[in-house]
Amino acid sequence: MNSNKITVLGAGSWGTALSLLLHEKGHKVNLWMKDEDQFQNICSTRENPKYLPGIAIPNNLKLFTDIEEAVTGSELIVLTIPSQAIRGVIQNTKKFLSSNQVIINAAKGLEQNSLMRISEVVKEELPQNPFAALSGPSHAEEVCKNMPTTLAVASEKRDIAELVQDVFITKSFRVYTNPDLIGVELGGALKNVIAFGAGISDGLGFGDNAKAALMTRGIREIARLGSQMGANLATFAGLTGIGDLIVTCTSMHSRNRRAGILIGEGNTIEETLKKIGMVVEGVSTTKAAYKLSIKHGIEMPITKEIYKVIYEGSNAREAVTNLMSRDRTHEMEEIVEDANLNW
Numbered sequence: 001m002n003s004n005k006i007t008v009l010g011a012g013s014w015g016t017a018l019s020l021l022l023h024e025k026g027h028k029v030n031l032w033m034k035d036e037d038q039f040q041n042i043c044s045t046r047e048n049p050k051y052l053p054g055i056a057i058p059n060n061l062k063l064f065t066d067i068e069e070a071v072t073g074s075e076l077i078v079l080t081i082p083s084q085a086i087r088g089v090i091q092n093t094k095k096f097l098s099s100n101q102v103i104i105n106a107a108k109g110l111e112q113n114s115l116m117r118i119s120e121v122v123k124e125e126l127p128q129n130p131f132a133a134l135s136g137p138s139h140a141e142e143v144c145k146n147m148p149t150t151l152a153v154a155s156e157k158r159d160i161a162e163l164v165q166d167v168f169i170t171k172s173f174r175v176y177t178n179p180d181l182i183g184v185e186l187g188g189a190l191k192n193v194i195a196f197g198a199g200i201s202d203g204l205g206f207g208d209n210a211k212a213a214l215m216t217r218g219i220r221e222i223a224r225l226g227s228q229m230g231a232n233l234a235t236f237a238g239l240t241g242i243g244d245l246i247v248t249c250t251s252m253h254s255r256n257r258r259a260g261i262l263i264g265e266g267n268t269i270e271e272t273l274k275k276i277g278m279v280v281e282g283v284s285t286t287k288a289a290y291k292l293s294i295k296h297g298i299e300m301p302i303t304k305e306i307y308k309v310i311y312e313g314s315n316a317r318e319a320v321t322n323l324m325s326r327d328r329t330h331e332m333e334e335i336v337e338d339a340n341l342n343w
């Protein structure tokens with residue numbers, strides 16, 4: 001196996017889990033974090049107690065707060081910081097980067113103000129660098145214990161997707177390639193909105209029927225918007241679409257689902273985010289998705305209700321009533337209509 005020099009930017013739960021995976025695979029890994037206190041804490045305990053407690057971080061996995069030192073000489077740079085922070089971190093880092101370093105985004109969101117996918121943000125800041133997106137049903141808490149996990153890596157360039165596949169794949173971390181960058185990015189970002197809704201449903205005390213409805217109707221609105229934005233519909237039936245939607249809507253590891261549960265139980269959005277204490281991408285993505293649905297003229301009823309709950313203070317129980325009392329419609333006609341979308 002080739003050993004690569006890799007820098008992971010962001011030492012939250014995902015950055016830590018991916019660093020451990022790459023380190024165990026024999027790569028030389030630099031893990032960068034912006035927070036000096038977190039750095040001191042990890043250096044002294046060789047654990048990341050806030051984000052991934054109980055998991056040992058080996059001494060030869062190198063930790064950095066100096067971003068120039070962290071990225072210099074690495075062949076691949078992995079982004080595991082929250083989506084809204086990515087542009088700023090790249091802007092501060094780009095003077096230290098060279099154009100042959102491969103940028104791999106593992107964050108799942110959209111830039112809230114520009115409505116851009118992360119590949120578009122990276123392309124604007126680093127137009128020369130090869131880019132890939134790594135996504136799929138993969139909670140850090142399981143990946144760091146080597147539990148079986150499957151993902152997809154998407155790139156406009158097949159050789160880059162295959163390089164990233166080679167770099168990450170292990171016996172417990174199976175990586176597929178997919179050429180549909182738009183679909184992979186949108187599936188990963190938009191599933192967080194529906195998972196937030198699934199959490200609300202749980203928090204309100206509803207059951208498995210409601211969850212199944214949210215997942216099924218949710219993937220349809222994700223796929224419709226995605227297709228309108230240039231994705232291949234088939235991607236939404238794969239790991240980064242329905243696969244990630246299932247894990248995020250059903251797992252207690254999911255920060256988005258747990259945040260939704262707190263909202264359903266009556267907490268405000270501020271109380272909820274404070275209690276979770278980690279990034280809840282679905283909050284900013286709900287706003288971006290709602291704006292995109294208007295921009296592209298796509299009806300996204302679940303997203304719209306979640307937007308109203310988060311941003312307009314609507315009552316969560318009323319949101320459910322609104323969804324259940326929509327005009328009657330015909331499932332088969334919708335399926336036929338979808339089949340004529342962008343395959």
Ligand SMILES: NC(=O)C1=CN([C@@H]2O[C@H](COP(=O)(O)OP(=O)(O)OC[C@H]3O[C@@H](n4cnc5c(N)ncnc54)[C@H](O)[C@@H]3O)[C@@H](O)[C@H]2O)C=CC1
Pocket residue numbers: 010011012013014015033034035051080081082083085088089106107108109138139140141277278279281
């Ligand atoms: N946790 C997971 O299981 C998975 C997370 N992801 C995605 O990875 C991304 C990161 O998620 P988590 O690791 O869960 O988040 P987290 O909340 O655990 O950690 C985020 C990290 O980013 C750092 N950070 C925040 N703002 C920053 C800034 N402005 N500059 C530099 N660093 C900053 C924080 O200090 C923290 O170390 C998200 O987009 C998430 O959707 C994707 C797959 C799995």
Ligand SMILES: O=C(CO)COP(=O)(O)O
Pocket residue numbers: 108136137138139192195244247248253254255256257279280281
């Ligand atoms: O994307 C994830 C799992 O695939 C993580 O989801 P959460 O951010 O909701 O924890």
